[in-house]
Amino acid sequence: MSIENLKVNDPFADDVGDTQPKNYVHIRIQQRNGRKTLTTVQGLSKEYSPKALLKAFKKEYACNGTIIQDKDMGEVIQLQGDHRTKVMDFLTDKGSDKMGKYALAKENIKIHGF
């Protein structure tokens, strides 16, 4: 038996605000001299190996890059050139040759810059 009034109803179901900060992956761009740029990927959770990702990125975009140990931000992947949207696509791609089942949700990625 069920009582109509006591159905489970989440009062915060339609809460739009993102009150507690999610663990966003930030993809940023920085201008260097001339038309050269750097792309940084920051905030990847510990489950992901930055080394493996960097290797994949480097191969995919034919660019160089490094992993930077930052005091506050942890490990940051830095790539040469503007690969923001491509990195985003890569990280959300569920294809078997990309992220597979470890693909990130689009909401967890923030692209910064212009």
Place this chain on the structure above:
Amino acid sequence: MAETEETPVFDPSLKKKPRKSVAFEAENGDEVNGAGKDNAEPQGLETGEGGEGKESEEGTAEMFKGKKKKKPKKADGDDEAPGEVAEFDPTALKRKKKKKPSKEKAEGDSFDAALAEAGVVPRGEGEEGAEDAEPALPEDTGDLLLGTGVWNAASTVDLTYPLLLTRFFTLLRSQHPDLAGDGRRSYKIPPPQVLREGNKKTIFANISDICKRMKRFDEHVTQFLFAELGTSGSVDGSKRLVIRGKFQQKQLENVLRRYILEYVTCRTCKSPDTDLKKGENRLFFVTCNSCGSRRSVAAIKTGFQATVGKRRRQQT
């Protein structure tokens, strides 16, 4: 400077709902109509757009009266229309008069006045015949804005409610875009004026103007810009922002758009009429002035900054 001139006003919400806000012919026509009514027939009912067909005329006329009243005031030297009305329609019924200005206006806008004058009389006569036959015509004959065809006061077609409703909203949208729709008006701020200083610096000239429009502090916007663009800069003597790096107007526009989305618009009612205040414990709160909602916004974080330019001395 030069590059900013092509887009007069940049509308951050443009991508969501493109809307044409000007319907000049309709406006013009209304004025003509209003003038005609005033001179020829002061006691007359609303013409053209007000007359939603005979049956519903009383009701809708009431509805439109408010905005009707402004129109005749605006109508200036539109003497040709009243002249015509008076000339060829001195004894006709009210109804007939109504129809004619609207008809004449429909065509007269595109042709010269002289052409219209010559053409109006036969057209008026012909219209009479056409109107008798009109009930057979499909519903969407006639211009919604000009009040011709089915919409003519003299027309005897039975107008369905949805039909009237569409007309109402078409008119409302074209003449009073701010009243129509979902309550949120399009939010417009001037486009950023971007100049290049030397080779490596960009000047954002009208930042204080934009900030004033958004009711945000310059510092906050500046901080956001620098954090997003991953660069630094300063404010020069005339309150312009000097950003290091080359940026185009479009790029800054994108960043501003993101700023507005994040820190200006209310999440609940989408209104841009909000205040940013520093609440207790160093959090920023956005308070909406139209719906009263209050939400906290994330502080601006710069995040990781790679060292660009000359290598810093390696600290051990």
